[in-house]
Amino acid sequence: MAGNSKRRGAVRKAGSKKGATVGSGGQRRKGLEGRGPTPKAEDRTYHVAHKRKVEAEKKAGGSSGRGGDRARSGRGGSSRGPGRGAATEVVAGRNAVLEALRAGVPVTTLYVASRLEADDRTREILQIVSGRGYNLLEVTKPELDRLTDGAVHQGVAVQVPPYEYADLDDLLDAAERSGAAPLLVALDGVTDPRNLGAVMRSAGAFGGHGVVVPERRAAGVTASAWKTSAGAAARVPVARVTNLARALGELKQAGCFVVGLDGDGPTPIGDVAFATDPLVVVVGSEGKGLSRLVREACDVVASIPITSDVESLNASVAGGIALYEVARLRSQAE
Template sequence: MELLYGLHPVQEAVRSRPRDLDHITISRERKDARLDALVESARSAGIRITSEPRAQIDRMAKTEMHQGVIAFLRERRALAVEDLLAVQKPDGQRRFFLALDGVEDPHNLGALLRTADGAGVDGILLPERRSAPITAVVAKTSAGATEHVRIAKVTNLVRALERMKKDNIWVIGLDERGTPDYTDFDFAPTDCVLVLGSEGAGLHDLVKKTCDYLLRIPMAGGVSSLNVSVAGAVVMYEVARQRRAPSAPPPVKQKKPQKGLGS
């Protein structure tokens, strides 16, 4: 059974996969409009609601940061690389994936999933080893984005990236010694997968060798690199910016003819 806690993650689970929800438990001590709205939407979806003292929810969630609500869900179906590659895009739009090579901090993982959802990433590759699992901590940090992003668990990240290459997807790693700068790379014309390394060591050597390009984020200060969730956000939104359709120019305001004397 999978656990979720926090108002946003549980609400997103109610919206996106109500059939997987076994039941939701709320704190008897908490009374407010946000929790009432969640309970109402859950009951409308036919989800069973129970109540417990806050101390009991603390024990079930193993944290006090649950906001008075915890949900119990059946395990979701695991996706494979082929499931991500089957994504259909409208004509003219390119696929954009994210691969995480050893991100082990659940807060970094949650932040990356939240950004991936916001930036329009089509799917995420996570290795089964050397990676933080999708837990309630990750779900809460992602503000419910775990319910919307498509995640494939892979046993070997290098083989998964090679499989993507066969589908004409460019593999682009982020490395502090890479070149060129990420702003100088043209993400618009090709399908691509952005690969981010672990918090300390960065990309593993075999993963780095698999990349078609290694890009860097220029640093102006004394620190050599950014936190992985921040670096990922910077580049993901650069990809989204480059791929955004150019907005139509504002209409030209027609000048009214000026009336002269005697007109």
């Protein structure tokens, strides 16, 4: 009623949320603090990945032999000593997986896609895995796609420990055991692991005894290299050296000739005089080619004749052609 002085107005109760806050200070500081990174899926007890992890650990604990030991530790061993890597690798593809198992590469776990269409390779893979007591997990195709980072896995993948690099002496010893003159491939500045895998495959096909790569600014033997090598990574050793030019000097002292590949090389690779002798073929990167110190360490710089319409060859293609020419010259000399 107008003019009613006794009418009560809208009075906010004391202590309500919307009341004035005086001297809040650090009262809300705790609410602004972060809660840290999101835990991994396998560390969340309610997640299906955690249940799979617990189940795999139970199976690993109950298995015996080499497979069980590797599954518990998460890494495999090797007769050549501890590796330099810190994480496991996933090798995908039926050929790559089968070659790795045939070569006795230590395996932590075999992943098989559900509803896999079996063939001779998958049957042999399952037979080897069951005989050695390795962990076998059946997963969905999306899960296998995630594990292999989208690689073409053909429904099969294995988890293997970090690649065990050899020493230069190991490569020369392998040549001595074969009874043939050493034939090695050195990669100078090749950073694509698929090129490394392709070179390893060519080395295995044309009688190469190993591949030499530098530690820095160069590709290493990763899962991608494993896949591209089509299993040759299990048979062709790779030595990783601190300084490639110095390593070439050591190989020269051991009696090897060093041939560098370059598009402007004065000698065609098919005319190299000492192809039947202990030989190291050096392949440079596509962009920069051979580095200055590596070029100076070569006894001769050879080229692969190509038509003028093509500017250059892929590093792995050039390496494969050079290895074929050396193998051809050696077969003619026998």
